[in-house]
Amino acid sequence: MGTSKNPLLKDFRGHIDKTIVVKQYPGDRIILTAYPAMNWIKPMKPKMNKYLYLKMQ
DSSP states (O other): OOOEEOOOGOOOOOOEETEEEEEEEEEEEEEHHHHHHHHOOOOOOOHHHHHHHHHHH
């Protein structure tokens, strides 16, 4: 995690190429963090069934 005072990032929020996340906080604080790795999360069976049902429609 790091902070930045770069004026180019002042109005930017979100991620950059899914490697860096830019967060804005009050008081002109800009925080840069790593993009979270969510590939190890497995959805529960009821949620997966609903996802597959909606995907088929």
